[in-house]
Amino acid sequence: MNADLFKKVDDYISDLLAPEDAVLTETIESLDREDIPQISVTANQGKLLQVLLMLGSARTVLELGTLGGYSTIWMARALPEDGKVISLEIDENHAKVARQNIEKAGLTHKVEVRVGKALDLLPKMAANGEGPFDMIFIDADKPPYAEYFKLALTLSRPGTLIICDNVIREGKVLDANHPDERVQGVRRFNQLLAETPSVTATILQTVGAKDYDGMAIAVVNQTA
Numbered sequence: 006m007n008a009d010l011f012k013k014v015d016d017y018i019s020d021l022l023a024p025e026d027a028v029l030t031e032t033i034e035s036l037d038r039e040d041i042p043q044i045s046v047t048a049n050q051g052k053l054l055q056v057l058l059m060l061g062s063a064r065t066v067l068e069l070g071t072l073g074g075y076s077t078i079w080m081a082r083a084l085p086e087d088g089k090v091i092s093l094e095i096d097e098n099h100a101k102v103a104r105q106n107i108e109k110a111g112l113t114h115k116v117e118v119r120v121g122k123a124l125d126l127l128p129k130m131a132a133n134g135e136g137p138f139d140m141i142f143i144d145a146d147k148p149p150y151a152e153y154f155k156l157a158l159t160l161s162r163p164g165t166l167i168i169c170d171n172v173i174r175e176g177k178v179l180d181a182n183h184p185d186e187r188v189q190g191v192r193r194f195n196q197l198l199a200e201t202p203s204v205t206a207t208i209l210q211t212v213g214a215k216d217y218d219g220m221a222i223a224v225v226n227q228t229a
Contacts, residue, residue, distance in 0.1 A: 008216060011213050011217075012214045015047060015049055015214040018049050018213075019048040019049045019052075019214075022049070023048040023049050023051060023052035025048050028109055028110045029048070029075065029078060031106070031109065032045075032075045032078060032106040032110075033073075033075060035105070035106055036073045036102070039073070039102050041072065041073055041099055042072075044072065045072055045073065045075035045076060046075065046076045046170065046215075047214050047215055050170075050211070050213075050220070051075065052079070054079055054083070054142065055080065055083040057140070057166060057168070058080060058084065058139075059083055061140065061166055063083070063084065063140050063166075064139055065088065065090075065091075065136075065140075066081075066084065066089070066091070066138060066141070067092075067093075067138040067140075067142070067157070067160060068091070068092040068093065068142045068144070069093050069123050069143045069144065069153055070092075070094065070123075070143070070144040070145030071092040071099060071100060072094070072099055072144075073099065073102050073106055074092075074102070074104070074110075074116075075106075077090055077107060077118075078106065078110045078112060080140075081110070081116050084115060086114075088115055089117070090116045090117070091130075091135075092117070092119070093126050093145075094118055094119070095120070095122055100118050100119075103118050104118050123145060123149075123156075124149060124153075124156070127156040127157070127159070130160060131160055135160065136160035136161070136162075137160055137161050137162035138160055138161065138165060139164075139165060139166070140165065140167075141160065141161065141165065141166070142168050143167070143168065143169040143170070144170040146187075146190075147174075147186075147190040148186045150172070150190045150193070151194045153169075154169065154194055154197060154198065154201075158203065162225065163226060164225060164227065165225045166223070166224055167204070167221075167222075167223045167224075167225070168220060168222055168223075169221040169223075170220050171220075172194060172195055172218070172219045172220065173191075173210060173217065173218045174188050174191060174218065175216060175217045175218065178191060178192050194221070195221070198221055198223060201223075202226075203225060204224060204225055205223065205224050205226055206221060206222060206223035206224070207222060
């Protein structure tokens, strides 16, 4: 793979169509200051999320995996003033940094960051009658991706868009016996996606500044 070329093309696209402003740049810089891993979506992927939200006239978003709030900011900016992003984050420090970045972006009124394990929070949300959400973005720890997807369906409606990032793992998903639990987690998810009749889905391979991976895109089917 020509990683240098992929990054240059990704930068070219981002410079043209997804330029980062000071808030987004500072959000990325805040990760280094707080010793948070640099695993946010790329600027171009953030813009893709915006385009998809606008395409569906989305008003409500559920995000699994806030990290420093980079993708959260991209998505919140695509929503109307009364729109809402609820973002779930397991790490207290990540959530603190994300809230600071979201405040700098002037988006506190649109975003709520909740701290806890998504596997615990999602059933409570469903039991409390929250949702359905217009879009659900899953970009959290990979081993329980299949479980996240099943729970996401309980917070969906016909037409809900569910996006799951990092589902190709540099092609490692081709190895059924790969020892990495993250690879096995997305393999289980990918198989579940194929076997779920209530959604229409595909996976797009992605290359760029974050190397080689893939993004699953699913739409909950209209009821008969």
